[in-house]
Amino acid sequence: MRVGRILKDNYVIPIVCIVLALVLSSAIANAMGPGSTGPDISGEFNQTVNLSLNGGGLALGITDYRLALDQNLRQLGINVHGHAHVSVKGWYNHDVSDGTLLELDEAYIDIYRDLFDLRLGQQVVSWGAAYGLNPTDYINPIPLTSVSDQGGFMDISGLPVPAIYVSAYPSWKDTSFEADVALVLNPRFQELPIPGFPIPETPKSFVDRLEIAGRIGKNFGMWDLYISGFRGWEDMPVLWFEFGSFPPGEDSPFLIPKTAYRKATSFGASASGTSGPYTFWGEGSYNFPDKMKELDIPSSNSPISSNDSYFQVVAGADRMFGDAGQYYLMGQYIYNSQGSLLSPYNMPGEEVKAGHYLAAIARATIHDDHEIELLSIYGISDDSGIVVPKYTYKINPIFSAWIGTTFLVGDEGGEFGSLSEGKSAVAGIKAVW
Amino acid sequence: MEFKGETQRQINSAGFRIKNVYVSILVIGIFISLFSGIVYGADLTAKEILDQVEGTVLFAGDGSARIELITESKRGQQRSNTLQIYRKEDEDNTEKQLLEYLRPADVAGTKLLSITKSESKDSEIWLYMPALGKERRIATQEMQTKFMGTDFTYEEISGTAAYEEDYESERLDDDVVDGNKCYVLRLAPTGESEYTFVKMWVWQDEFIPVKIEFYGRGDKLRKILETADWKKNESDKWEPANVVMSDIVSGTKTIIKIEETSEADIPDDYFTVRYLRRH
Numbered sequence: 001m002r003v004g005r006i007l008k009d010n011y012v013i014p015i016v017c018i019v020l021a022l023v024l025s026s027a028i029a030n031a032m033g034p035g036s037t038g039p040d041i042s043g044e045f046n047q048t049v050n051l052s053l054n055g056g057g058l059a060l061g062i063t064d065y066r067l068a069l070d071q072n073l074r075q076l077g078i079n080v081h082g083h084a085h086v087s088v089k090g091w092y093n094h095d096v097s098d099g100t101l102l103e104l105d106e107a108y109i110d111i112y113r114d115l116f117d118l119r120l121g122q123q124v125v126s127w128g129a130a131y132g133l134n135p136t137d138y139i140n141p142i143p144l145t146s147v148s149d150q151g152g153f154m155d156i157s158g159l160p161v162p163a164i165y166v167s168a169y170p171s172w173k174d175t176s177f178e179a180d181v182a183l184v185l186n187p188r189f190q191e192l193p194i195p196g197f198p199i200p201e202t203p204k205s206f207v208d209r210l211e212i213a214g215r216i217g218k219n220f221g222m223w224d225l226y227i228s229g230f231r232g233w234e235d236m237p238v239l240w241f242e243f244g245s246f247p248p249g250e251d252s253p254f255l256i257p258k259t260a261y262r263k264a265t266s267f268g269a270s271a272s273g274t275s276g277p278y279t280f281w282g283e284g285s286y287n288f289p290d291k292m293k294e295l296d297i298p299s300s301n302s303p304i305s306s307n308d309s310y311f312q313v314v315a316g317a318d319r320m321f322g323d324a325g326q327y328y329l330m331g332q333y334i335y336n337s338q339g340s341l342l343s344p345y346n347m348p349g350e351e352v353k354a355g356h357y358l359a360a361i362a363r364a365t366i367h368d369d370h371e372i373e374l375l376s377i378y379g380i381s382d383d384s385g386i387v388v389p390k391y392t393y394k395i396n397p398i399f400s401a402w403i404g405t406t407f408l409v410g411d412e413g414g415e416f417g418s419l420s421e422g423k424s425a426v427a428g429i430k431a432v433w
Numbered sequence: 434m435e436f437k438g439e440t441q442r443q444i445n446s447a448g449f450r451i452k453n454v455y456v457s458i459l460v461i462g463i464f465i466s467l468f469s470g471i472v473y474g475a476d477l478t479a480k481e482i483l484d485q486v487e488g489t490v491l492f493a494g495d496g497s498a499r500i501e502l503i504t505e506s507k508r509g510q511q512r513s514n515t516l517q518i519y520r521k522e523d524e525d526n527t528e529k530q531l532l533e534y535l536r537p538a539d540v541a542g543t544k545l546l547s548i549t550k551s552e553s554k555d556s557e558i559w560l561y562m563p564a565l566g567k568e569r570r571i572a573t574q575e576m577q578t579k580f581m582g583t584d585f586t587y588e589e590i591s592g593t594a595a596y597e598e599d600y601e602s603e604r605l606d607d608d609v610v611d612g613n614k615c616y617v618l619r620l621a622p623t624g625e626s627e628y629t630f631v632k633m634w635v636w637q638d639e640f641i642p643v644k645i646e647f648y649g650r651g652d653k654l655r656k657i658l659e660t661a662d663w664k665k666n667e668s669d670k671w672e673p674a675n676v677v678m679s680d681i682v683s684g685t686k687t688i689i690k691i692e693e694t695s696e697a698d699i700p701d702d703y704f705t706v707r708y709l710r711r712h
Contacts, residue, residue, distance in 0.1 A: 083712040126566040235647035
């Protein structure tokens with residue numbers, strides 16, 4: 001009965017989407033006549049299972065899927081060099097009975113001209129040279145809540161936003177460079193991760209909501225360098241307590257939690273290059289948030305967020321070993337002047353200590369079928385971190401299965417304590433088509 | 434915080450495949466751009482035969498190919514990737530290559546661009562991963578020294594071009610391979626090499642190397658490179674439909690099935706980071 005309900009609740013819509021996509025693809029291909037090709041269909045499906053190591057048995061974890069259609073515009077009979085893409089996705093966390101069964105992921109049209117390439121629609125714009133944490137990836141917010149899922153180190157990508165993205169590649173004599181501009185029409189504001197605070201208002205006016213980002217890139221021999229800037233909204237709201245009136249008989253006033261979104265201006269640079277068998281990268285951004293009088297100190301408020309500017313720097317290197325590149329090592333240093341990577345907030349009156357982190361990945365691939373991976377991140381500032389071992393077996397070109405867990409290193413009350421799986425492991429199966 | 438574990442895995446996996454792909458490029462290089470001028474002669478010396486073979490082995494100029502690259506484990510398990518390969522050589526001898534994975538789905542859309550300038554020792558290589566939506570640079574040195582894919586070194590695959598200079602050649606008794614008369618050459622390295630000698634079967638009618646055996650310490654056979662299903666392409670040049678490289682020691686194989694080749698000119702903009710980002 002339970003299995004039947006789970007199937008009904010969580011699998012029907014993805015299956016219906018897949019069937020509809022196949023039918024749609026076939027119909028388009030038929031309508032376009034012989035010799036034409038319909039859209040390419042691709043997708044993936046993941047199912048995780050939580051394994052209790054204390055005899056607690058098995059429990060379904062997270063179900064998620066993604067389905068994408070890609071179509072060359074000329075093959076649709078449109079005389080434009082370009083491409084269209086639509087993808088939908090959904091997920092359901094069985095443990096907390098929460099999820100989204102169907103939502104639009106990306107939906108955009110690419111137009112390729114001699115002077116520029118244009119992407120118009122809901123999209124992810126990926127900037128930056130570092131691994132995982134990209135200080136110059138200004139545009140698409142990363143949902144903090146998803147970090148805690150499955151150990152926090154799964155394939156987490158930014159949320160797509162409706163935007164106009166133009167890339168130009170001008171050249172003069174023997175010098176060429178790249179210029180990119182992104183105009184975000186409707187940014188996505190992140191939910192408040194701390195309960196008890198009111199949901200902040202988002203800006204109402206279309207013009208006020210707009211964000212803009214730009215970058216210029218140039219190749220210098222074995223190195224690529226980008227300089228970038230951004231003016232727009234911070235992903236997370238700022239928080240503060242406002243002092244209310246004194247309750248009868250009390251010495252301290254009411255504390256009224258307050259929230260608001262604010263704009264910021266950012267400047268950054270990223271570089272990546274190779275030397276011998278090593279690839280190196282470095283990336284950083286300096287961010288100037290708009291000052292809010294509510295966060296000023298001293299004031300009549302007790303701020304959790306700060307008016308101070310902040311910056312992040314990431315630098316690292318990697319290399320492959322072995323005759324067939326089957327061994328991989330990566331090391332990366334992360335600096336965050338705001339403190340924690342997982343939260344931009346500090347308790348009122350708490351001194352902000354910059355966060356220093358070391359991240360590393362070691363991986364061995366055996367004949368492309370078996371993969372053993374050890375991933376770790378360690379916070380130097382609070383002497384805590386996590387180690388995430390994972391084994392993946394590629395059953396065939398479509399299916400792969402994996403099992404892993406997350407071990408806490410150091411204090412459970414440290415920054416990464418909430419990411420530990422404790423006495424449990426997570427296994428999963430993935431299908432890609 | 435974002436830490437793209439899956440993408441990392443893809444990078445590593447792609448890196449593993451990159452090396453396989455390089456093998457395939459070189460093999461295609463050997464067998465696509467083949468010599469059509471033929472000199473017959475039963476009394477040809479080994480050096481004269483090598484002279485005919487040499488110059489046929491370098492894949493020069495523009496071209497593209499679609500291949501299926503199959504790696505086979507000792508237990509016989511096979512993994513298959515289908516790739517589209519574009520190649521161009523500029524007038525200043527800058528070599529440009531673009532590879533795109535077409536199948537399977539987990540790597541489809543992954544692209545690899547490499548540019549090697551004639552005066553440069555290292556290649557500039559960018560790897561584009563569709564899941565990440567951006568490209569990243571890849572270091573190349575190890576690929577160049579060890580040779581790139583599976584179990585093969587650069588010398589094994591492309592060393593034919595230097596056989597005349599770096600090997601002492603000796604002609605052995607003629608042989609027949611797949612019904613074709615072949616010259617058989619014994620090539621012993623004059624300098625440092627991991628092989629004690631190499632045996633090469635050269636198809637007499639076309640001066641095409643159709644089989645190569647590599648012998649190591651103790652004159653033990655270590656690897657065999659074999660070709661099959663030769664046919665003329667649209668440019669009236671011979672090419673094999675199948676190339677198999679067998680590592681006798683490890684028991685592994687790399688099988689290359691050439692599905693389609695073309696010598697049509699490839700536009701310059703294919704070999705740019707801009708093109709990598711396009712669908």
